[in-house]
Amino acid sequence: MRDPVLLQAVDVTCRYPGRAQGRPALDRLSLTLARGEWVAVAGPNGSGKSTLARVLAGLIPYQEGELWLNGQRLTPQAYDVRTRVGLVFQDPASQVVGATVEEDVAFGPENLGLPPSEIRRRVEEALALVGLAAMRHRPTRSLSGGQRQRLAMAGALAMEPDLLILDEPTAMLDPRGQEEVLAAVRRLNRRKKTAVLWITHRLEETLLAHRLLILQRGQVVAAGPPAPLLAGRQGPVESWGLRPPEVIRLAGALRRQGLPVPEEAATLQALTETVLQAWRAGGMGR
């Protein structure tokens, strides 16, 4: 059987230059990511989320610990993963290089020196995955924020990475843009089985992931399926400097009123069904 582990970090410590004293940005952080897994990462400002993204993508070095990708050890010195780990940042304005959608996506594969037919295949597949195929000839400056973020995703996907890291990809988008990006990630994760590390402040987005990691002071302080974690199974969410998403607070409020809301209920559909069942049962089932 093939090893399902894609990425493993063991006691990784990362300090920024000039800050040798004091708390490191990542403090003996350990985590494991399986192939095809969608893992969300949340934590307060300064908890190390963006540092984690940059260390995993090889953009900044780490000083201690071990990092493994695909069974291969990645040292801070020999860190040849840039084509295998894609990274999308939060600012939709700063990640576009091409004049048209298609040119932008082709930029990475062209720099790999791939044959034109392979570049075309990758561009087409990446654009289809993020839902921009119909806009391939559009000038990039005409795109909305959500479209630009999906374009940045397509650019990363055209490199055919094993892992796509998104660092607060929806922070600067309106609700429509947020939904577009989430839909693209869902499609990518389902169809292409690309592993996703999704860093976000919007905890409601983490409910779609397979697993949620909570970062605090450079360490993973809690991990598990998102809904029970955010419902407080491993401790009060507020103690991590976070606030449960509204649908989870609503589930908690209904539970406090005696409604039998299951622990994993994380959607309005689930809450609606719980209330309607209690109603049909003629009261609260108590």
Next chain:
Amino acid sequence: MIEARGISHTFPGGVVALRGVDLTLRPGEAVALMGETGAGKSTLAQILAGLLRPSVGQVRWAGRPGPAGPWAPAGEGLRVAYLFQEAEHQLFEPTVWEDVAFGPRQLGLPGEVVQARVEEALALVGLDPEAIGGRSPFTLSGGEQRRAALAGLLATDPHVLILDEPTTGLDPAGVEGLIRLLHRLHREGMGLVVITHSLEEVAGWAERLLILHQGRLVVDEPLAQAVQRPEELARWGVEPPATLRLASRLRARGLPVPLGVTDPDALARAIAHLLDRGQAAPPGRVGGPPGSDQY
């Protein structure tokens, strides 16, 4: 009071940002300004702050042709302060303390008053004057820079504070702190206009909801009234909070849950009350066809 009449705005290059907006902001009013990206929110907010002159139409600030500006002495009109989305563009002094002191100094206040105002303003936004005051604003995190810029505005004691997506990039604790601060400023009588994409953030304290769509003001009414029509909000790109959407789904299936309740505990109590009262479920399957309650 800010009165805007027949405001239209076209940017060089021909992009039409606003089309015929009429608006009167009453003193001390707390207003949420919402709508999709590109709907014209920032343009309108900057016009209300007197930072941008509309192509067409007229704005009056307390009856005058311009706001008093953040450093005008009392009695010289309406002081309007504006927090930009990129707050770091508003910081320019070598230390945070100096930056916040800039406004009060421009007002010509005596040294001890300036000091008191700076300390008060930093405390209001949750920055420790001792720990942060001596640092360069450019060494702060994004959230801290936003708060430092806001402290600089508060130190000028504005009549109206306009904030462009102030919670973007803040962590949940930061968002909550800011919401509490805005709530407090409103209670103390400051006029507020807050651009946001989250109705949940403003539902607890804003009195009035404005929604722009393609440059037109399509919603202008008390917030408590507007949230009773979640489907319409969704149509304008404003995502209704989970509370409103749950109520809407349950109503579509026949359970008469009250409209417009945005507090989760209040909604849960209302639902429990209905069930306890033995509100009878219709026989057989409850509600309409699947998907009829989606939006």
